[in-house]
Amino acid sequence: MAREKPLFDRVALIGLGLIGSSLSHIMRREHLAGHIAGNARSQATRDKAVELGLVDSIHASPAEAVEGVDLVVLCVPVGACGPIAAEIETHLKPGAILTDVGSVKQAVIRDVGPHVPPGVHFMPGHPIAGTEHSGPESGFAELFTDRWCILTPLEGSDAAALEKLKQFWQACGSQVDIMDPNHHDKVLAITSHLPHLIAYNIVATAADVESVTESEVIKYSAGGFRDFTRLAASDPTMWRDVFLNNKEAVLEMLARFSEDLSALQRAIRWGDGQKLFDLFARSRAARRDIIEAGQETAKPDFGREH
Numbered sequence: 001m002a003r004e005k006p007l008f009d010r011v012a013l014i015g016l017g018l019i020g021s022s023l024s025h026i027m028r029r030e031h032l033a034g035h036i037a038g039n040a041r042s043q044a045t046r047d048k049a050v051e052l053g054l055v056d057s058i059h060a061s062p063a064e065a066v067e068g069v070d071l072v073v074l075c076v077p078v079g080a081c082g083p084i085a086a087e088i089e090t091h092l093k094p095g096a097i098l099t100d101v102g103s104v105k106q107a108v109i110r111d112v113g114p115h116v117p118p119g120v121h122f123m124p125g126h127p128i129a130g131t132e133h134s135g136p137e138s139g140f141a142e143l144f145t146d147r148w149c150i151l152t153p154l155e156g157s158d159a160a161a162l163e164k165l166k167q168f169w170q171a172c173g174s175q176v177d178i179m180d181p182n183h184h185d186k187v188l189a190i191t192s193h194l195p196h197l198i199a200y201n202i203v204a205t206a207a208d209v210e211s212v213t214e215s216e217v218i219k220y221s222a223g224g225f226r227d228f229t230r231l232a233a234s235d236p237t238m239w240r241d242v243f244l245n246n247k248e249a250v251l252e253m254l255a256r257f258s259e260d261l262s263a264l265q266r267a268i269r270w271g272d273g274q275k276l277f278d279l280f281a282r283s284r285a286a287r288r289d290i291i292e293a294g295q296e297t298a299k300p301d302f303g304r305e306h
Contacts, residue, residue: 015075021139082111107245199231
C-alpha cells in the first residue's frame, strides 16, 4: 500500500553513486520523499542522475542541495564527509537530520561533529549493503532489502529524530541496529574491512608471482581467485579512506589474523591434518550460519546468473 504522505518533504543526497542512487530508487518506490535534491562532484554524474530520473533537482554544490532540506544523507567516501559538513554547516535547516552511510563511524563523528549547528540532529549511520559496482547507473531499489543498517547516535541525541531515521531505513527494507561507534568500527573491521584488505592483497600478490603468467591467473581464476577479485573490484577511493580512518581497529584485527595464519602455516608444515580439518569444518559452519541468517544465498555458484 502506497504511503499517502512522504516521510520527509525534502531529502538531499550528497553523492550519487551506488548507495545514493539506490536510495533514490527506493525513496521513489516507497514515496519516502516529496522532493529529492542531488549533488555530485562531476558534471557527468550530475547529468546522468538527471537522465536517470534520480533527482528532482540537481546542484553543483552541497550547500545548494541542502537548502530547506529535512534529511541530508552524505553518500560520499569517509574522507570527504568532514569537508562537506564544513561547506553545508550554515545552510542546514533547523530540525533537519544529518546522516551518512560510511563504514567507519568514529572518524565521521570526529570530522562532521564540529560542523553540526544547534538544532540539527546528527545521526551517523551505516547500511551494510553494497556491490562491487559504483556510479549512478549501479543503483537499484532492492539493495537494502533484508540487510542491516547500523545507527550510531551520539549521547543526548533527539529520540524522535532517531526514531524517524530508523523508520526511514526500515521503509528502505533494512533491519536496524543501534550501536556504539567504537564497537561498530571493530565489528566492521573484521566483517568487512579485513576481508577487503586480504582480497586486494591476494590479487596484487597474484600479479607479482613471476612463475605464473597473468594469462594463467585469469584462465584458471575459478579455482577461488575469481571470488577475491569481486571484493577487490570495489571503489578504491572509498576503501583508501576506510583504512586510513579505521586504522586502529583494522590493525588490531590484522594482527589477530596474522597470528592465526601463522598457526595454519605451522599445521601445513608439520602435516597436522586434524587441525586443518577442524578449522575448515568450523569455517564451513560459519558459512551455513550466514545463509540461515538471510545474508547470503545457498544457490550454486553464489547465486550468479549465467
